[in-house]
Amino acid sequence: MQPSSYGRRDILRIGSLLGTSAFLAGTSRAQEKSSEVNGIIFMVSDGMSPGVLSIAQNFSKIVRNRGTAWWDLIGNPASVQGLMETSSANSLVTDSSAASSAWGGGVKINNNSVNVRPDGSESEPIMRSLKKLGLRTGLVSTASITHATPAGFASVTENRDHEHLIAPQYLDTVDILLGGGLKFFDPKQRVDSRDALTPFQKKSYELVRDRNSLLKSKSERILGLFSNGHIPYEIDRLNDRSLQRTVPTLSEMSKAAVRNMLFSNQKFLLQIEGGRIDHGAHANDIAGLIWDQLAFDQALETVLEMTAGRDDILIIVTTDHGNGNPGLNGTGKHYANTSEAFRNITKxxxxxxxxxxxxxxxxxxxxxxxxxxxxxxxxxxxxxxxxxxxxxxxxxxxxxxxxxxxxxxxxxxxxxxxxxxxxxxxxxxxxxxxxxxxxxxxxxxxWTGTSHTSDPAILTALGPQSQRFQGTMENQEIHRHLMELLS
Ligand SMILES: [Zn+2]
Known part of the structure; x- marks a missing residue:
């Protein structure tokens, strides 16, 4: 790591204070000085259509009295923006397993597979490759931790629904696992009745089942399973005191994972997924979607704060594909009723x-x-x-x-x-x-429908080597960059 004249927090502050041209000159100097990457935090709002950005921004102003961290980050000259093409090998519209396998395995594959190519050969998932090089790795999700997006970084299976086959593959490949999906580890619930929990404990993973234990944990390796299936929607957590006590937020899980990665002083790759934005879109459930997007945004804010003093951590914020493409239509004469209608989501x-x-x-x-x-x-x-x-x-x-x-x-x-x-x-x-x-x-x-769409995925990058992600790219290109930067 090389010393920088100012840290990320300063960059964020200065960016909003100075004019763009003066600031860009300072930014390029900072990028020259610190091009070394010691950690990558890869954040995915699963199934986030482009329109969700402005919907979340406007909703956040109503319920939080401020905009979103992602919107601010896009407006910050220190960040770069990209548009990612997301098709899979067999469809213009990808699913999450093919999309994550493109990032995690480096090639486009058919939907429903995890790192298995159309010819039946396997791609080595990136966290397996990085583990051989001695890096630390982490997966965080509000879906089950064996769901398609985390799975694409650390496992291989022909059928993404075989989550019981994905769970054991994380052993020794992923150090920090935080999310839902107990039923895919628990022998009483697994289809093959095999115990997939004890092997983790034998390899010194701390098994964590509730929010308080996570907040206290200082273990080097954690298997945190906070729900039997997916973690409940944020809107349901916010309206249920018992869930609030027992289930950590995505921000809290992210904080625990980032703290662990930074503390280790080793190079790392950490994927953080807001997994249920996608589910809200499939269900055409705007409140479900939007509150989960704000929970994802809170996690981004936490990540930005925790890495503010570091110039060697690259942050990538993106999505794997659009879904349902929600959009706010103007209503009433001259669209005069639009804002009032939009406010109804708060009810x-x-x-x-x-x-x-x-x-x-x-x-x-x-x-x-x-x-x-x-x-x-x-x-x-x-x-x-x-x-x-x-x-x-x-x-x-x-x-x-x-x-x-x-x-x-x-x-x-x-x-x-x-x-x-x-x-x-x-x-x-x-x-x-x-x-x-x-x-x-x-x-x-x-809504355009209840399934994924081919819309470009918005990508924002901040930190050393972020310029690699500027402009248009295909999703599998991400893999090469991650490998080059971390190996
Ligand atoms: Zn989906």
Whole structure:
């Protein structure tokens, strides 16, 4: 590490105080001085469509009285911006496993695979390569820690859904593991009944199961599993005191991981994923999505603060693909009602996942109970026709499957729901899409569908060698840069 004339915190401050040209001259000098990279923090807002940036910025100003850290970072001349093309080997639209494998394995592969190429050969995941070189590694996610995005950096499997096969592969490859997904380690819940917890403990990983234990932990290696499946949506955590006590925020998990990496004084690669922005988009759930995006932004703020005095840490903030492409449509004459409609999102207090779970366990699964749940949790009244259409969407086999997937926080891949309500879009012809459209009448938010999209992924980089990520790039190019910078 080379001394710099000023640290990252100063860069952030000075950037906002000085004019761009004067500041750029100072920045280029700083970059010449400190080009060595001793750590990379790779942050992923999974399934974040470009429009989410402005939606989150405007929402943050309403509920937090300030903008977002990512927006500020983009506006800071010390950072560079890129647009990433995200297709996979077999589709213009990637899934998370092919996208993460492009970053983690260096080649485009088919959707659903993790570091297995179309010809059946395997790519070595980057954390395995870096471990051989003696680096430290960490994965943090609000999804299960064996989900596709963390998996692409540290495992190989033909089918991303085989999360029980991914879990054991992290042993000795990843030092810090923080997220959900206990059921893929626990012998009582694994499909093969094998114990995937004890091997970690034997290799001196501390097994951490709740927020307080994480905040106290000073262990060199941690396996932190805070939920059986995915960690609950941030909007549900914020409205549940017991979850707040027991489940750490993404920011708290990130803080623990970054502290561990910086303390080690070894080179490191740390991936931090806001995993449920994607799930909110699949569910056309704007409040679920937006609160998780703010939780991700809080984690970014934490990372920026913790690395403020360091000129040898590269921070990359990006997404793996768009999803549902939410956008705020102007409403009312001359769009005069737009801001008021947008504010209605602040009245929402539960994720669609939670609402559908409650409805499914209600004694009478009828339009009235659906309308009550929507009014209490989303703050608007369904018309009788809307309530009937929404419950009808659950009555047929495809709708039931979609509801089951929604309650598990998984995506509906059925595509088509054969049933009675009128809906011309195959993408929106399911309970999630229908509720998203109805809610949009009150919030102004529209969706293109309930699946991933091909939109470019926004990438922001800050720190030494960040200029490598300026301009347009294909997602697999990231891998070469990460390897060159860390090996
Ligand atoms: Zn997805």
């Amino acid at each position: 929402m207090s539960a994720s669609h996942e939670r609402i559908f779970q409650k409805w499914r366990s209600a004694p009478s699964k009828d339009p009235e109970s659906m309308a009550n749940l929507i009014e209490v949790n989303l703050g608007f009244k369904l018309s009788p026709d809307e309530a009937e259409a929404l419950t009808a969407a659950f009555r047929n086999p495809a709708g039931k499957k979609a509801a089951r997937l929604a309650t598990k926080g998984e995506k509906d891949t059925t595509g088509i729901v054969e049933q009675s309500f009128t809906e011309w879009s195959n993408q929106l012809r399911n309970p999630q899409g229908l509720l998203g459209q109805i809610a949009g009448n009150h919030t102004g938010i529209g």
